[in-house]
Each structure stands twice: as C-alpha cells, then as structure tokens.
Amino acid sequence: EAGVAQSPRYKIIEKRQSVAFWCNPISGHATLYWYQQILGQGPKLLIQFQNNGVVDDSQLPKDRFSAERLKGVDSTLKIQPAKLEDSAVYLCASSLAAQRKGYEQYFGPGTRLTVT
Amino acid sequence: GQSLEQPSEVTAVEGAIVQINCTYQTSGFYGLSWYQQHDGGAPTFLSYNALDGLEETGRFSSFLSRSDSYGYLLLQELQMKDSASYFCAVRDMFSGGYNKLIFGAGTRLAVHP
Numbered sequence: 001e002a003g004v005a006q007s008p009r010y011k012i013i014e015k016r017q018s019v020a021f022w023c024n025p026i027s028g029h030a031t032l033y034w035y036q037q038i039l040g041q042g043p044k045l046l047i048q049f050q051n052n053g054v055v056d057d058s059q060l061p062k063d064r065f066s067a068e069r070l071k072g073v074d075s076t077l078k079i080q081p082a083k084l085e086d087s088a089v090y091l092c093a094s095s096l097a098a099q100r101k102g103y104e105q106y107f108g109p110g111t112r113l114t115v116t
Numbered sequence: 117g118q119s120l121e122q123p124s125e126v127t128a129v130e131g132a133i134v135q136i137n138c139t140y141q142t143s144g145f146y147g148l149s150w151y152q153q154h155d156g157g158a159p160t161f162l163s164y165n166a167l168d169g170l171e172e173t174g175r176f177s178s179f180l181s182r183s184d185s186y187g188y189l190l191l192q193e194l195q196m197k198d199s200a201s202y203f204c205a206v207r208d209m210f211s212g213g214y215n216k217l218i219f220g221a222g223t224r225l226a227v228h229p
Contacts, residue, residue, distance in 0.1 A: 042220050042221050043217075103147055
C-alpha cells in the first residue's frame with residue numbers, strides 16, 4: 001500500500017513570507033496529524049483531524065498557523081507569516097481510527113522548512 | 117503536565133544488546149509506543165505496550181511497568197543499520213484526541229563495528 005505523501009520536501013522562505021504544505025494520508029486512515037520536529041527534538045503535535053473535524057489543536061499557534069482537511073482526505077498546513085523559529089521539519093502522519101490500532105501512526109517523509 | 121525522559125545518547129557495538137529507558141509523567145496514560153527515526157527519515161513504528169510486561173518483535177522487545185511509569189526498548193544482536201534515533205511516546209487519553217502521542221526528545225543510538 002502507498003505510504004503517506006507530503007510535498008514539497010524542502011522549502012526555503014524569508015521571514016514574514018507565507019508557506020503551505022500538503023499531505024495525502026494512507027487510504028482509509030480516518031485520523032491525520034501534523035507534527036513539528038525541531039532539530040534534536042521529538043515530534044510535537046500541532047493538530048489532529050478525525051475525518052473532517054479537528055480533534056486537538058491545542059499546540060497550534062493559531063495567530064500564524066492554519067490547517068484544513070477537506071473531504072476527510074488530503075490536508076494542508078499553512079504558516080503566515082513565518083518566523084525564524086518556524087524552521088523545522090513538518091511531519092504528516094495518519095492512523096486508523098482509535099478502536100483499530102490507532103496507536104500505530106504512519107509518518108510521511110516530512111517537509112524541511114528553513115526560514116531566513 | 118506531561119513529560120518524558122530518555123537518555124540523549126547511547127553507544128554500543130555490533131552484536132551487542134542495548135536497553136533504552138523511558139520514564140514518563142502524564143495525567144491520562146493509555147500506552148507507551150516506540151518509534152525509530154534514521155537521519156533525514158520519517159519516524160517508523162516499532163512497538164506499543166498498553167499493559168505491563170514484555171512485548172517481543174523479532175530483535176526488538178519493549179517493556180512497560182505502569183506502576184513505575186517506566187518502560188524500555190531492548191535491541192538485541194545490534195546491526196549497523198540500527199544506528200538511529202529512538203523515541204518513546206506516551207499515548208495520552210485526556211488531551212483531546214484519543215490517539216494523541218507525546219514524544220520524548222529521543223535517544224541517539226550509535227552502533228560501532
């Protein structure tokens with residue numbers, strides 16, 4: 001089966017510019033996650049979707065970050081305007097619903113964002 | 117609050133056994149997962165413990181003691197390809213999403229010939 005797809009793989013922008021990341025989860029996975037991983041740290045959950053709806057966005061900096069998951073499949077994460085501290089790898093992951101091995105998350109290759 | 121502690125670095129030789137420990141503090145513990153991440157790669161799922169005891173998957177085993185808020189990942193017959201970062205992650209049931217994972221900072225394992 002195809003894995004989680006993300007694009008772009010790399011992005012370099014200047015501070016105050018905007019950027020968008022795209023994710024296509026594994027077919028049939030109801031839950032989609034966006035993580036931020038700063039170099040040398042573990043992934044930090046930004047937002048979690050269950051189908052179309054947001055389940056958890058408690059750590060999403062909502063003044064600059066936004067995300068949507070249209071039709072319960074693909075998702076986009078946007079940053080506007082970007083700050084230097086947003087430089088990180090942005091990982092998308094998906095999983096089956098909670099009652100079906102939802103603890104096993106499948107990660108995409110990530111987008112490495114550099115803000116200059 | 118929630119926190120996880122694991123060693124930042126571990127070094128071992130090929131063929132040896134290494135144990136990576138993880139202690140955690142969380143308000144709504146549901147289980148402990150382990151993920152492997154090679155440099156520049158995506159985290160990949162290794163194991164999950166919801167109950168006390170040992171889970172074995174090939175060369176990898178994972179242990180959980182809920183009463184001690186402690187778990188470990190055991191890697192046997194180490195190979196060079198096992199050089200990677202290993203993350204423990206708590207499955208938290210009270211922080212909104214049922215499957216929310218809170219990751220530790222990771223343990224970087226270096227395997228030498």
